[in-house]
Amino acid sequence: MKRKVTPETDDRRVVIYARKSKITHKGDSIANQEEYCKDYARLHLNLSEDYEFEVYEDEGKSGFYSDRPDFQRMIHDVERRKIKAIVCYKLDRISRKMSDLTNMIDFLNKYDCALLISSNNLNTKDNNSKMMIQMLGMIAEFERDIITERIQDNLEELAKDGRWMGGIPPTGFTTERSKTGRGKSKNAFTYLVPIPEERALVEHVFEVFLETRSYNQTAQRLNEEGYRTKMNADFTTLAVKDLISNPVYCIADEYSYNYFLDENCNMYGDKEEYDGFHGISVYNRTTQTKEESDDSTFLNPEFSRYTIRKEKDEWIVAVGKHEGFILSTRWVAAQKLKDDIADKYNRPHRATNALLAGIIYCPLCGKKLSVISESNRYTHGKPRFKYACPNAVRKGACTYQAVRGVELDEYVVSELAKLKEEDNQYVKLIKAEAKKFKASDKNEQDILTLKKDIEKLEQDIMLQVKNLRDVSDALRPYVQADMDNMAKEIADKKKKLQKLDAIEKQRSDQYSDLSKTLEIAMNFERMTKDEDPEVIVSIIRSIVERIIVTQEGKDSNVHLFLKGQPGENYDDFFADSDTLIDAESRSDELCDSEGCRKLYPHFCRSAIKS
Template identity: 30%
Template structure:
């Protein structure tokens, strides 16, 4: 007999219901209540530091895998919410256990799904567990609103221009509370002011970046400001003065504002809470209607009018899809593929205003490849010469043609792949499946004919119907497997055709060069070239051997 024990605790502490205590109580239950299981093999799964909001926990997921492999008689936990506070997640687990005839026991609530009443009570309890979770979330948000009204800094990395300062003040019910507020750092705040003023002048984040590099202005750690870092400063309400223009802006965007319009001040800055969704990977920025905005106890540096203007400019600069990005334009072949040898950054295509004559009949805009450092800050970061784009594209592609004609290894590889795929095509597992389907169908027909006889007992009819259902289930699974195998065979045949086409294209690539699309040329170069480096005088192409 096999028994699984699962334990979980959100935060590691040495108190209360630790995972170790939960496991010991489950073992005691097995010893007292399941005397026939004293010699059972017990597997223990412990998740320390994981909440019950979902089932994305390493040991829980491992237990689910082992359930299918080992199929224990029981899964035991100390309390229901150790599994999940989500009704959907909990129901899915119970359905899976029922499907495999595994009993679930919760020792604190004394539920046992091997009994009908225990199963019903389990579902009812799971509903209350989810209600508790939603109530906790609501309570957290209420507390956040309450703290927001006090204008306190709740911790974390302080924004540029401020440090965190502890203070004591009466907050609620006459109780003395320790809180933090932001304290101004004049030197850093002058940098913030420069960033806002320069952005309003240039309307460009990259323009601000070039200005900062040119002036030798760096971050708190002495590093160069990144473009996302500059944008984060421009979007942060902490620098915005809590005036009427700011109040109107956040009211328009349906944010929770913790002060009234008559309370607006030209002295204090804003604090914002709940800006990011930390339940999701990378904690994306939430819509403004989810924000909580309060008046802080720190000095604001940008008027509401200026801050709102900055937000409108940033919004208007968001790509709409009509403008091609630098790396994926419609005219250059090597943009983002070439590296500058002086600063090791990538080189991107940038069009000139002038046009370049292609033939007597037509001309096209000319372009150069410029390294990313130079694009960001001009020659202050890198003074490597620009590279003529069209000449570089033609030279690189022409340099690859002899290699494709002379190197036979690629054709040998294609031929080997083709032989392997042909072996897979020749195998026909679908025939075995067809025979099984015919056999099951024949058995079903025989059973149906049996049911047509008179004077059959109810127990016999019930067993026959169960067998028919079982056979029909097998047929459904076989048909799905047959469909999957047919699709796989089709993909093998498609791959074989593609390999034939690839071989043909490589042989005739020089002939079809003029009719190849830009994307096709880019793909071919990625397959053959390891790296391209420009040293200011020569272009070095490293072939992927």
């Protein structure tokens, strides 16, 4: 007599996954998704009315990325064999990325876990549902791309009402929600409301900044006066700069309208709407992006986040609902001062017109050399000065001897003027480098081939979908497997295409930069002739990476490191920070011009006799 086998009880849980995206601010709420899923699961999985579902939910997370906290927690619970079925309201709540969706279905099959989609009545345990899930996954990814394209339109809609987009409100404001209309036409939006105490702080920051004309001095005074940031921290130069740069404080009037218009911003609304009371709202000022690392997997995703500040010609400027704090004339003055500070490093030393300040370094300790003026003394009709190491001047911790400034400036300018000569090695090098980065026919062909392959595979999948209608049950698994393989192949090719596009963009940018450098190299003398020192400084900095002057007895050797040269390495010029090497012994190692030419891909000339 055969022994009766009793099937083991599957005590794994049925769970619900719900997600709401922060991108569109639309879609069914988390609570509604949960209720739909519970009703569906009770009906189709024969669960009791009092069955307790565990709920995983990610609110404010994009479905395109798999690094959602509760999603990853759920996936790892599947791996630990705690879950036998996942119920979701719509497929795009689980994922909007086709490759992740395909990997997830394979993963769930491996652990005998079903995925149920309530709104489409789909179950991955059923072969017909698998085919539909593949199709819906492709549609979800396509919809995600469409959503991205619609963001600009959504921003313009936000601009109509001057509403706050969300996030931590800036210093000086809190947020409130306002509701308008009734029934289906009911609408709610968030707007900024002033906080009187913080408003006074913002006004004081602008006052101090315009007075001191310095981020650092502004931060120091605010801290000395006992002020704290909105996050209850000390003020830093970055905190001051961020506050000064924010257009939200600027009063919207004709003056500010003309300023943003001159800055090529996208202006929303007529000039008459800039009423002199409300503040400015700027949309599309920054964007956040995520980049998946090469080691990232569906089960262990790795992403890097970036916040990119957009150019002003991409901004959308409108009148906000909030009250402005700072007169437009003062806010614009602060922006111009901010620009002046940014340009400071492209300006020569005021007293001496030193051209190389900021790009010349001490070979012993690596510090930037300071400009030391020699009052009422002149060389070649120019104010005399020296480039000196600050560690030597102030602390006596460095033995580097100061370099004559006027002579060095003139020598560097004369050497850069020689770059146009036909046999110049640097120009040949830049041309060779530019040629490397010029778009190749092979790269373009690879991109075109990948796009055609993806299009062909997508057409083949559509064809197989039609075949499934008539295919026999015996052949159905093979057709489904073929579709799965094609979906994976599409995902792989899209990843390769994305990398090729990134390489092509980088190649194009590098080629453009090298072309500009080459143009300056070939026309340096013409571009700097009879120009003001400010212009010459800017041109020099566009082509010179840094300058190091090493010393050998009474001779100085000038090492010009020019932009665009591969393999530039400054390490061998600098002593260890713990051990400062005597200048004379250091020069014995490094200052032989021929040896330097062999070691470093730059030109090096002995010059400037003391």
